[in-house]
Amino acid sequence: MSYKTVMMRPQDTVATALEQIPAGVKLTVQCQDHTFDVELKDEIQFGHKFAVTPIKQGEDILKYGEVIGVSTGEIAVGEHVHVHNLEGKRGRGDRVVKST
Numbered sequence: 001m002s003y004k005t006v007m008m009r010p011q012d013t014v015a016t017a018l019e020q021i022p023a024g025v026k027l028t029v030q031c032q033d034h035t036f037d038v039e040l041k042d043e044i045q046f047g048h049k050f051a052v053t054p055i056k057q058g059e060d061i062l063k064y065g066e067v068i069g070v071s072t073g074e075i076a077v078g079e080h081v082h083v084h085n086l087e088g089k090r091g092r093g094d095r096v097v098k099s100t
Contacts, residue, residue, distance in 0.1 A: 004019050006018055072087050
């Protein structure tokens with residue numbers, strides 16, 4: 001079975017699921033002239049991201065050619081990328097920044 005995903009820029013470190021995809025599925029993600037072979041380690045819900053390259057702790061995470069956050073730990077190819085392993089770099093609204 002083929003599953004739909006989207007990845008806009010070859011330098012992106014994640015792709016986005018356009019439908020629910022079960023864990024264990026092997027995908028080929030095509031982006032321009034780059035191909036990424038991925039075996040999903042987690043179930044990926046519609047609209048959620050998964051790693052297409054290994055991401056080291058503290059490394060920027062790229063989606064649509066933009067930095068969307070930084071990795072809070074090692075992320076393997078095929079792992080779900082979400083709030084449990086990504087810290088946003090932009091204002092999230094759930095933290096109050098205290099001025100001194």
